Amino acid sequence: MKKVAIQGIPGCYHEMAARSYFTNEEVEVEPCLTFPNLFEKMSKDDSLLGIMAIENTIAGSLLQNHELLRKSDLSIIGEYKLRISHVLAALPGETLENISEINSHPIALMQCEEFLNQLPNIKIVEKDDTAASAREIQEKGLKGHAAICSRLAAEMYGLNILESGIETNKRNFTRFLVLADSWQRDDLINRQSINKASLIFTLPHTNGSLSKVLTILSFYDINLTKIQSLPIIGREWEYRFYVDITFSDYTRYKQSLEAIKPLTKDFKIQGEYAEFTETL
Numbered sequence: 001m002k003k004v005a006i007q008g009i010p011g012c013y014h015e016m017a018a019r020s021y022f023t024n025e026e027v028e029v030e031p032c033l034t035f036p037n038l039f040e041k042m043s044k045d046d047s048l049l050g051i052m053a054i055e056n057t058i059a060g061s062l063l064q065n066h067e068l069l070r071k072s073d074l075s076i077i078g079e080y081k082l083r084i085s086h087v088l089a090a091l092p093g094e095t096l097e098n099i100s101e102i103n104s105h106p107i108a109l110m111q112c113e114e115f116l117n118q119l120p121n122i123k124i125v126e127k128d129d130t131a132a133s134a135r136e137i138q139e140k141g142l143k144g145h146a147a148i149c150s151r152l153a154a155e156m157y158g159l160n161i162l163e164s165g166i167e168t169n170k171r172n173f174t175r176f177l178v179l180a181d182s183w184q185r186d187d188l189i190n191r192q193s194i195n196k197a198s199l200i201f202t203l204p205h206t207n208g209s210l211s212k213v214l215t216i217l218s219f220y221d222i223n224l225t226k227i228q229s230l231p232i233i234g235r236e237w238e239y240r241f242y243v244d245i246t247f248s249d250y251t252r253y254k255q256s257l258e259a260i261k262p263l264t265k266d267f268k269i270q271g272e273y274a275e276f277t278e279t280l
């Protein structure tokens with residue numbers, strides 16, 4: 001049995017990602033209201049696993065989550081990419097004309113921006129997660145409110161679907177990271193399957209410092225899948241780099257790290273894991 005902390009309540013996309021990643025295993029989800037809450041729970045129970053959204057193909061990176069993960073002692077042990085399709089759902093009997101307020105998770109709202117722009121008179125209110133918005137409408141009998149959530153959440157919480165497929169672009173995918181306390185890492189990862197790593201480092205303000213690192217990675221046949229920079233608080237105009245790479249040869253990957261380390265500062269491997277390769 002895997003106990004997995006998720007941000008959200010049953011019916012949210014984090015739950016779907018958790019069940020899909022651990023598809024052949026029994027999963028008990030531990031709902032958390034916010035991402036900081038998820039980290040807090042995981043720090044108190046080192047047997048707990050976690051699932052955390054890190055980037056979305058419409059809304060971009062969840063920057064706060066990069067920071068939360070860096071500050072924690074957790075490791076990335078896997079990833080999952082989920083197709084996100086939203087519905088607009090309200091109490092039975094409601095029509096789009098009756099709706100005066102739409103509730104959802106901020107990232108889900110961003111993913112439906114074009115749809116929402118067509119409804120300028122409707123108030124948009126951010127909530128903790130998509131499924132919780134649906135549940136609140138049901139529990140409080142909120143007439144005139146609609147939630148942006150999954151079809152599953154709408155059905156779970158007895159809401160009617162007013163519109164479906166309301167995401168701005170059908171190629172709406174969220175990438176989730178699977179997290180574990182570092183001591184669990186070796187038991188949970190099959191070393192043979194490792195072909196991806198997430199790294200963090202800072203660089204000096206000298207000519208070509210990033211370019212030199214990228215050139216070395218390229219020399220070792222390392223493929224860069226993501227690079228994100230975030231400001232270092234307290235060190236104006238200096239940045240920390242969050243880099244994801246894929247590779248086919250683990251030894252060459254390790255050699256590339258030894259080659260780039262002297263050029264970087266505060267170097268950390270956030271996780272080594274198997275790339276998600278299913279076709280979406």
Ligand SMILES: O=C(O)C(=O)C[C@]1(C(=O)O)C=C[C@@H](O)C=C1
Pocket residue numbers: 007008011012013014015053056084105107108128129130131174
């Ligand atoms: O509210 C939910 O259902 C969530 O799981 C959160 C979340 C997110 O944080 O990005 C997860 C995936 C979707 O991209 C939209 C919302």
